Amino acid sequence: MTSTRTAQLRPELSILLTEAGTGRTALVLHGGGGPITVQSLSEHLARTFHVLSPTHPGWNGTLRPESLTRIGDLADAYLQLLEAEGLRDVLVVGSSIGGWLASEMALRDSKGLISGLVLINSVGVAIEGQPIRNLFTLTPRAIAEHAYHDADRFYVDPATVPPEQKARQQANMATLRVIAGDPYMHDPALLERLGQVRVPVLVLWGESDRIVTPDYGRALARAFPNARFELIPRAGHLPQLEQPQSTFAAIDGYVASLPSPRT
Numbered sequence: 001m002t003s004t005r006t007a008q009l010r011p012e013l014s015i016l017l018t019e020a021g022t023g024r025t026a027l028v029l030h031g032g033g034g035p036i037t038v039q040s041l042s043e044h045l046a047r048t049f050h051v052l053s054p055t056h057p058g059w060n061g062t063l064r065p066e067s068l069t070r071i072g073d074l075a076d077a078y079l080q081l082l083e084a085e086g087l088r089d090v091l092v093v094g095s096s097i098g099g100w101l102a103s104e105m106a107l108r109d110s111k112g113l114i115s116g117l118v119l120i121n122s123v124g125v126a127i128e129g130q131p132i133r134n135l136f137t138l139t140p141r142a143i144a145e146h147a148y149h150d151a152d153r154f155y156v157d158p159a160t161v162p163p164e165q166k167a168r169q170q171a172n173m174a175t176l177r178v179i180a181g182d183p184y185m186h187d188p189a190l191l192e193r194l195g196q197v198r199v200p201v202l203v204l205w206g207e208s209d210r211i212v213t214p215d216y217g218r219a220l221a222r223a224f225p226n227a228r229f230e231l232i233p234r235a236g237h238l239p240q241l242e243q244p245q246s247t248f249a250a251i252d253g254y255v256a257s258l259p260s261p262r263t
Contacts, residue, residue, distance in 0.1 A: 004263075014057075015037065024049055027091070028045065033172075041095070058171075059172075071101055071180060106199060121236075133211045134184055
């Protein structure tokens with residue numbers, strides 16, 4: 001059964017959480033497209049995990065406090081959430097900026113709450129010769145062509161989007177610009193710090209991603225001491241949407257390789 005609740009971390013900061021499943025905890029972090037982009041992933045993981053799927057403050061009409069202006073601020077908030085909930089041995093799964101957020105959490109996790117990372121077409125680092133495509137400069141059609149293997153299947157004409165949904169999408173993009181727009185979609189110092197992450201990492205990548213290329217993903221994986229890279233054919237920036245079965249199978253295989261939960 002799936003439920004939704006609000007976790008009040010500080011007087012000015014609340015997190016909307018969708019929760020499902022039982023067992024070891026998986027924290028599933030969405031990217032700029034919002035919670036809908038990881039919903040199927042959360043549902044899959046809920047078969048074997050206790051899944052927490054937060055809506056980042058500022059997305060889908062939630063409030064973003066003025067103090068939350070960087071991915072690092074959000075990483076600190078989610079670590080506070082895990083500690084407040086008494087959670088350990090947490091698998092953190094992040095898509096796009098959610099992957100960046102997961103990496104930042106692992107670096108800041110001084111209490112050892114996180115036991116593994118899954119980064120799906122993650123941004124967050126600067127890779128020489130592999131620039132991150134600037135979504136703010138693209139038309140909706142161009143975004144689809146860069147983000148998907150099959151753009152025709154996923155492109156939605158903005159003229160057909162209801163006004164309320166369009167306003168929510170615009171507000172989401174405005175929040176994305178605040179927390180990840182300058183410098184664009186990365187922390188210049190993050191890449192060299194990833195060597196400090198000791199938990200096992202799975203870096204998953206859609207083969208057809210033109211926002212961040214597979215070579216970007218391979219370089220990201222090499223920056224971790226204990227990471228493996230897997231390519232998902234016939235998928236772009238959101239392989240969990242285009243090729244869910246291949247994506248889920250790769251994650252399940254990684255999960256099976258993780259050490260048993262600590263007691």
